[in-house]
Amino acid sequence: MQTNLADFIKDTPEGHEAEAILRKCVHCGFCTATCPTYQLLGDELDGPRGRIYLIKEVLEGRPATEKTRLHLDRCLTCRSCETTCPSGVEYGRLADIGRHVVEQQVPRTGADRLKRIALREFVPRSGLFGTAMGVGRLLRPLLPRALAEQVPHSSQAGRWPVRRHARKMIVLAGCVQPAMRPSINAATARVLDLLGISLVEQPAAGCCGALKFHLQDQEGGRDDARRNIDAWWPGIAAGEVEAIVVTASGCGVQVKDYGHLLKGDPDYAAKAARVAALSRDVAEVVLAEAPALQAILATKVAGRPTRKIAFHAPCSLQHGLKIRGVVEGLLTAAGFELVPVRDMHLCCGSAGTYSLLQPALSRQLRDNKLAALQEGRGERIASANIGCIEHLCTTAVIPVQHWIELIDEKITESP
Template sequence: MHTELSPEFAGTADGEAAQAILRKCVHCGFCTATCPTYQLLGDELDGPRGRIYLMKAFLEGEPATRETQLHLDRCLTCRNCESTCPSGVPYGELVDIGRRLVDERVERPPLERATRWLLKEGLTSPLFAPAMAMGQVVRPLLPAVLKAKVPERVAADPRGTPTRSHARRMLMLAGCVQPAMSPNINAATARVLDAAGIEVVTPSGAGCCGAIRAHLGDQDGGLADMRRNIDAWWPLVEGGAVEAIVMNASGCGVTVKEYGHHLAGDPAYADKAARISALTRDLSELLPMLVPVLKPKLAAAAQAGQLALHPPCTLQHGQQLKGGLEAGLRDLGFTVSLPEDSHLCCGSAGTYSVLQPALSQQLRERKLAHLSALKPDTIVSANIGCITHLQAGCATPVRHWVEVVDAALGEG
């Protein structure tokens, strides 16, 4: 796609990066077929190709408008279009640039500004955990719209977190919202890896991966989160004390795997960030190594019943990890099925379910209809956002897949 940057953007880092991406697009339109918002709304400007045209026009000198902002806001950043694109256009990077530049020029209404500030500061705050605990206490009294965002409190597994030491060690990011919303996911991860002879280390200095602030337009805040995590992990990484950094939330995993890209221009962190990204693995990527060790200990796998898997967009499109999770679970003895639209987003998409509730709910209803058609005993996924979002709309238990493996180990 031919582009001519306006003088305002020519020679700038964002302008040059966006132009390089735009020039890869051949405007074939294959991406529209797999775009969830285009399927719902049928508007070219609510699909990847249309949004690319909007960003191109803006970068070439047309003024940004509130309408431009709204069409970019409606994008889930699911990156399904990246999986479909024959030209390999990194659309997710482009839409992040476009949103940031448009937001600098188009003022949002006061309520929107306040909501977005509360999300980026509240979800990443140390106060989130006590606030969530309080919300769970009063959950029966909350209005439906708030109740959907506050998962029921789940009793901690009495087995707790393993304390044994192993020669093999891996770092794990606890995350910002996951410890408060579903604390058993991290404990289950540690127990499963412990059963395979791997010790999990969770440095206290690490926090949010940076995705929340970055996707809400706070690039500086997102980069600060990334640097803080690198600082927390680096002593163990530099000394070779850990062999990998394991992520059990695919949304965090895709972000940490891109630290090297995000911090490439920072001379103090570029090399460290690249090393961190190279060491990062989604938990499902460990399954080929875990299966031979765990399978003899999983006599209770068949008792888990029928599992319906929702592969998160951040796993299959962001990290391009497709098929490995369900294959690994089947190798462990679980019965796993995928729904008809397994490639499409469930509507969670980080903060999207708060900022675009109507579209998010439509996508959830469609996803749950396909998952329910499989008549599962349990729905499993690999990201806390998807799990919480889906559970709010159905009675079938929705769990992280590692919790199911952990439960089978406990019963075996």
């Protein structure tokens, strides 16, 4: 794609990156076939190719409008288009650049502005979010149905093993997961403990930064990354930390991108690159220990009835982290039968804060995804991202859990 970027951006780092991405696009349109919003709305401007044109026009100097912003707002940033693209167009990064420019040209006002400010200032504060979630659970019977659906029932973490192994990994607690599903990290700690790895949380760490970054507080998102790096760095510098484990695939995409986000910061660039290199989705960690896990499972699987599971691969796992087939293989090895799920590549509609900012589209995508997940008559749905899990839980007729919780159940049940 030919480009002629405007003076305000062409000689900036963002301009150089955007131009390189735009020049890869060959207008083929393969991306539209796998775009969830294009499938729902049938509008070229609500597909990747159309949005690329919109961003290109803005970067070349055409003023953005509220209509430009609307089409970019409707994008889930699921990155399914990246998986489909034969030219390797990094649409997600281009969208970040384009949205930032559009926000500057067309500032938000009124309720829309206030809602986004509230989300980026409230949700990343895990203590405040946890308190609010507790109050919400008490008032759940009195809340309107649409709001009550966003308040999950409480879940117990269970036992967290004491540190006893020479091998040590740090796990990201995150911002919403400790209040919504503390059981996920605790289950991960128990599984890794049996595999000879001690898992610890660093209290000074917090939100991965994705929420602020994608709500156009990009510097706030970078500050969250810097805080996490500071919390993790002493153990990394001392050679005590083998990996940074992330159990929410959406957060994992952000942490793996720290090196890119902070490459222009002379104080953090090298540290950020190191943290990104150490970042592992929990599936990657467990896969590396597969022989030991299989030895443990051998006594648990034989002679036991097979349970049917439907696996929902979050977009952040399959398109962002590009981890495909790994979780499915681990669940199969643990004695679960995975039922077929159609349209596995399509988003469930959670997409961070998308379910709150674009509720109508989000509900359509959720309902379509649940229909696909539940038609195979599995006993449970497994996923790999807290946002997807809670989004699907709102109307699912069968339980939805993180896949590591199923592995934990399997290896801790009596022989």
